[in-house]
Amino acid sequence: MKKQTVILTFVSLVMVCVLFFLPVLTFTSQLYTKRSPNTFVGDEKYQQARAEAEEVLKTYEDEGIRGTLDEEVIERVNSKGVTTSLVVFTIRSDRTRTFFDLLKAGLPGSFLLGLLLVFLLCAWIMTWTAGVCDKEKAKRILGTAAAGLALAAMFLVPAVFQSLNLTLSRQVDLFLGNRGTVLSETRLARLDAFLFEGQAGDKLRDMLGALAYTVSPFLFLFLLPGFMTLCAAAGESGRQIRKMLLRILLYVSVIFFSIFILYPFFVMFITAFRSNAETTDMYFLSILPQKWMFSNLKDTLDRGVLRYLINSLCIAGGATCISMLCGIPAAYAMARMDFRGRKAYLGFVIMSQMFSPVVLLVGISRLMNTLHLNDTLPGLMFINAAFNQAFAIWLLRGTFVSISSEMEQAACIDGCSVAGALVRILLPMAAPGIVTTLIFVFINSWNEYTVSTVLISTQTKRPITVGITQFSSFNMIEWQYLFTAALLATVPVVILFMLIEKHLAAGLTAGGVKG
Amino acid sequence: MQSVFVRHRWEPYLWILPSVLLMLIFVIFPIGIVFRLAFSSISRAGVVGDFAGLQNFREAVSSAAFPQVMLNTFWWVLSVVGLSTLIGFICAMVLNRPFFGRKIARSIMVFPWAASLVIQASVWNYIIKMEYGNLNNILLNLGWIQDAVNWRSSYQIEFVWECFVGIVVTIPFVTFTVLSGLQSIEDAYYEAATVDGAGFWVTLRHVTLPLVKPSLTVSTVLNIIYVFNSFPIIYTITKGTPANKTDTIVTYLYMLAFYDQKKGPATALSVIGFLILCVVSGVYMFMTMQREESVV
Numbered sequence: 001m002k003k004q005t006v007i008l009t010f011v012s013l014v015m016v017c018v019l020f021f022l023p024v025l026t027f028t029s030q031l032y033t034k035r036s037p038n039t040f041v042g043d044e045k046y047q048q049a050r051a052e053a054e055e056v057l058k059t060y061e062d063e064g065i066r067g068t069l070d071e072e073v074i075e076r077v078n079s080k081g082v083t084t085s086l087v088v089f090t091i092r093s094d095r096t097r098t099f100f101d102l103l104k105a106g107l108p109g110s111f112l113l114g115l116l117l118v119f120l121l122c123a124w125i126m127t128w129t130a131g132v133c134d135k136e137k138a139k140r141i142l143g144t145a146a147a148g149l150a151l152a153a154m155f156l157v158p159a160v161f162q163s164l165n166l167t168l169s170r171q172v173d174l175f176l177g178n179r180g181t182v183l184s185e186t187r188l189a190r191l192d193a194f195l196f197e198g199q200a201g202d203k204l205r206d207m208l209g210a211l212a213y214t215v216s217p218f219l220f221l222f223l224l225p226g227f228m229t230l231c232a233a234a235g236e237s238g239r240q241i242r243k244m245l246l247r248i249l250l251y252v253s254v255i256f257f258s259i260f261i262l263y264p265f266f267v268m269f270i271t272a273f274r275s276n277a278e279t280t281d282m283y284f285l286s287i288l289p290q291k292w293m294f295s296n297l298k299d300t301l302d303r304g305v306l307r308y309l310i311n312s313l314c315i316a317g318g319a320t321c322i323s324m325l326c327g328i329p330a331a332y333a334m335a336r337m338d339f340r341g342r343k344a345y346l347g348f349v350i351m352s353q354m355f356s357p358v359v360l361l362v363g364i365s366r367l368m369n370t371l372h373l374n375d376t377l378p379g380l381m382f383i384n385a386a387f388n389q390a391f392a393i394w395l396l397r398g399t400f401v402s403i404s405s406e407m408e409q410a411a412c413i414d415g416c417s418v419a420g421a422l423v424r425i426l427l428p429m430a431a432p433g434i435v436t437t438l439i440f441v442f443i444n445s446w447n448e449y450t451v452s453t454v455l456i457s458t459q460t461k462r463p464i465t466v467g468i469t470q471f472s473s474f475n476m477i478e479w480q481y482l483f484t485a486a487l488l489a490t491v492p493v494v495i496l497f498m499l500i501e502k503h504l505a506a507g508l509t510a511g512g513v514k515g
Numbered sequence: 516m517q518s519v520f521v522r523h524r525w526e527p528y529l530w531i532l533p534s535v536l537l538m539l540i541f542v543i544f545p546i547g548i549v550f551r552l553a554f555s556s557i558s559r560a561g562v563v564g565d566f567a568g569l570q571n572f573r574e575a576v577s578s579a580a581f582p583q584v585m586l587n588t589f590w591w592v593l594s595v596v597g598l599s600t601l602i603g604f605i606c607a608m609v610l611n612r613p614f615f616g617r618k619i620a621r622s623i624m625v626f627p628w629a630a631s632l633v634i635q636a637s638v639w640n641y642i643i644k645m646e647y648g649n650l651n652n653i654l655l656n657l658g659w660i661q662d663a664v665n666w667r668s669s670y671q672i673e674f675v676w677e678c679f680v681g682i683v684v685t686i687p688f689v690t691f692t693v694l695s696g697l698q699s700i701e702d703a704y705y706e707a708a709t710v711d712g713a714g715f716w717v718t719l720r721h722v723t724l725p726l727v728k729p730s731l732t733v734s735t736v737l738n739i740i741y742v743f744n745s746f747p748i749i750y751t752i753t754k755g756t757p758a759n760k761t762d763t764i765v766t767y768l769y770m771l772a773f774y775d776q777k778k779g780p781a782t783a784l785s786v787i788g789f790l791i792l793c794v795v796s797g798v799y800m801f802m803t804m805q806r807e808e809s810v811v
Contacts, residue, residue, distance in 0.1 A: 161659075162657065162658065162659075165657075165658040165659060247614070250609065250612070250614060251614070253609070254609060254614070254616070254620055257606070258619075258620060258623045261623055261624065261626055261627060261683070262623060262626065263642075264635060264638040264639060264642065264683075265626055265630070265638075267638055267641065267642055267649045268634070268638045271641065271649070279647065280646070280647045281647060286656070287652070287653060287656050322537070325533065326533040326534040326536075326537045327534060329530040329531065329533060329534070330530060330531040330533070330534035330535075332530060333527045333530035333531050334531070337526070337527040337530070338527075339524075339527035339528065341528075342527070345531060345535070348538075350796075350799070351796055352538060352542055353737065353740060353796070354740045354744075354792045354793070354795070354796040355542050355546065356740070356741075356743075356744030356765075358744050358746045358765050358769065359549075359744060359765065359768070359785045359788050359789060359792075360542075360545040360546060360549055360785065361768075361769065361772065361773075362548070362549055362552060362772050362778055362781055362782050362785065363544070363545030363546060363547070363548035363549040363552070363782075363785075364541075364545045366545075366548050366552075367540075367541070367544050367545050367548060382537070382540075382541050383541055385537060385541075386537050386538055386540070386541030386542050387541075387542065389534055389537060389538055389542075393534065418526070443629060446631070447630075447631035447632065447633075449631065449632065449633045449746075449747050450746045450747065450769075454773060465631050465633050465634070468633070468634065468637070469633075472637075479641055482637060483637075483638070483641075486631075486634040486637065486638070489631060489634060490629075490630045490631070490634055493629050493630065493631070494625065494626055494629045494630060496629070497625050497628065497629030498622050498625050498629075501621065501622075501625050501691065504691070
């Protein structure tokens with residue numbers, strides 16, 4: 001047997017034992033509350049109420065149920081300037097339970113917990129057997145099976161968590177709500193035994209009344225021994241299994257990360273089609289909209305969003321045109337011609353990436369005032385084009401440099417002008433790079449927000465990024481419309497971006513790396 | 516240099532003229548204006564007065580919120596750039612291996628990069644609302660929590676959320692730039708490493724990292740600039756409240772300039788931010804130009 005196998009399995013064994021006997025589940029049941037209004041600490045009414053509460057506490061204690069008496073004083077000054085005071089007495093019974101108690105109680109959630117334990121146990125035994133076994137084939141089979149079991153145990157952890165949470169809440173809720181379910185006597189007894197050591201008896205209903213329970217996230221620590229066992233099993237089972245396990249790990253993490261990345265977009269999508277009442281009400285809300293309100297789309301478009309989309313299209317389109325018209329010749333000159341100041345200008349272009357429009361907002365708004373471009377779409381076009389120049393030149397130059405100049409030189413010898421060589425020969429060859437740049441500049445201008453908020457004051461001239469904020473006024477936010485508009489603004493951009501993603505990343509660094 | 520024939524010495528300048536003009540008018544002029552304003556006295560109505568020396572700077576630096584704003588900016592840049600670089604690098608390593616569905620994973624990765632920051636910030640703003648936010652909704656539905664959790668109980672926590680959103684939206688940029696660097700590494704290097712018996716970590720340290728270092732530097736420096744200048748996330752989620760406690764320089768100067776109408780201190784802050792970035796970009800440019808030298 002390998003040394004690491006011994007260590008790993010032993011440590012995980014110890015961990016499981018410790019986890020099983022640590023009091024990690026906490027339950028708080030509120031046995032009694034008494035609100036005593038117009039009571040000040042120490043006065044007669046207070047004494048009376050306190051005595052009453054202590055009486056109740058004593059009756060519970062007589063039955064062997066420990067509880068603590070808390071008092072909370074809420075003081076308030078009313079409109080007449082008189083201080084009023086409210087004293088709340090509560091008797092709480094806090095108890096902690098271990099996973100072992102849970103297993104012993106035999107509540108439905110504990111079935112999976114038991115299964116988890118059995119899986120781990122089998123995995124350990126198999127790993128050890130594989131460790132002492134001599135035959136290569138048997139070793140592999142046993143190791144694989146052990147790894148599979150350990151993996152299954154790991155997958156069981158969230159299932160146990162989920163099941164415990166739901167089981168407890170559902171059982172207690174149903175029991176209290178009397179919603180047609182009859183909890184069998186045995187199950188009630190089990191619940192009683194688990195929560196109150198069987199001492200609640202007839203009082204069970206009262207005591208469950210304000211039961212707050214948390215299944216501790218400690219449960220997820222079971223993942224650790226699971227993982228260790230997995231490693232140990234993999235260590236005993238040979239290369240192939242290790243590869244397979246890595247693969248599984250890869251897929252699991254990729255899937256989780258993808259879900260994480262897509263989550264806000266999922267939220268945007270579902271919220272866009274909720275009704276107004278649903279967006280601002282959390283309780284009893286289903287994950288998906290109860291009724292898909294496709295009319296939200298039409299409503300949003302009617303409320304000016306169509307206008308904003310057209311504005312955005314104009315701004316982004318115009319900015320892209322200007323940026324390309326200025327950028328292509330410049331990039332061409334920098335890629336193909338040698339002149340003094342070439343390096344200086346290239347350096348300036350690199351530097352200019354740090355000139356964010358946000359920092360220069362005050363200057364920009366003043367400049368626009370003097371140019372009479374304030375509150376106009378062309379103004380935004382120019383700003384966006386100018387601040388994307390660096391990218392445009394960068395990406396285009398990288399593309400041009402990567403294409404051999406032989407064809408152009410031949411064309412020039414044949415009497416073609418430099419401009420002719422650019423348009424007829426280089427541009428068609430550089431088409432992918434140009435499209436990438438085009439789309440990138442377009443998206444950047446489409447998403448631009450800060451300058452537009454400052455420069456645009458007329459409502460009908462707003463681009464979509466600014467336009468969506470109209471749905472969030474100070475005291476009311478119409479989330480569903482905000483998100484429908486956001487959806488309309490996002491979908492085209494994401495699709496466009498997917499098309500260029502591959503070329504873009506290469507271009508962004510290639511410009512810097514290849515020179 | 517693969518040159519084409521140029522007939523006149525001034526011809527190249529003609530080619531770059533439109534671009535120079537565009538940059539001159541819409542980038543250089545505003546910079547000039549900001550610098551001029553920073554050193555002048557400005558009335559609340561916006562009328563520019565005389566040269567005021569460092570008066571505006573003194574006013575900006577001595578305001579009560581300034582230390583907190585600087586500290587926030589520091590943490591904001593450090594946490595967002597640092598963590599997104601780390602996570603983005605890991606993502607790039609994963610996406611560089613062939614596996615089933617890699618294309619789909621890459622397409623998914625594009626989402627936070629492509630979508631507008633305001634929109635993503637609005638969505639996260641909705642998600643973490645206590646009363647009806649989607650996070651509480653989903654956790655309640657799953658039964659993982661029994662009561663709505665207040666995910667933004669203090670401004671420190673809100674600032675952490677803002678950093679979190681910043682990290683999420685920055686990861687794809689790092690991932691794709693590093694990925695393009697990784698993909699340009701020839702397999703021969705890895706084969707050689709495998710032949711030499713190098714394990715995963717050794718290969719990572721001695722083969723992968725040195726070879727992706729150029730793309731990693733480019734992405735990190737660009738990231739520092741973008742994150743420093745990032746405005747919509749903080750503006751959408753907290754607007755710098757309470758009392759500028761969650762502001763970074765950029766949002767703070769926006770508020771100063773356009774809400775409080777204090778153009779003087781605002782432009783002074785612009786200049787300060789500008790100088791900070793100058794140092795960063797100067798280092799960056801120095802490095803790129805050096806590389807340029809060695810290749811051209």
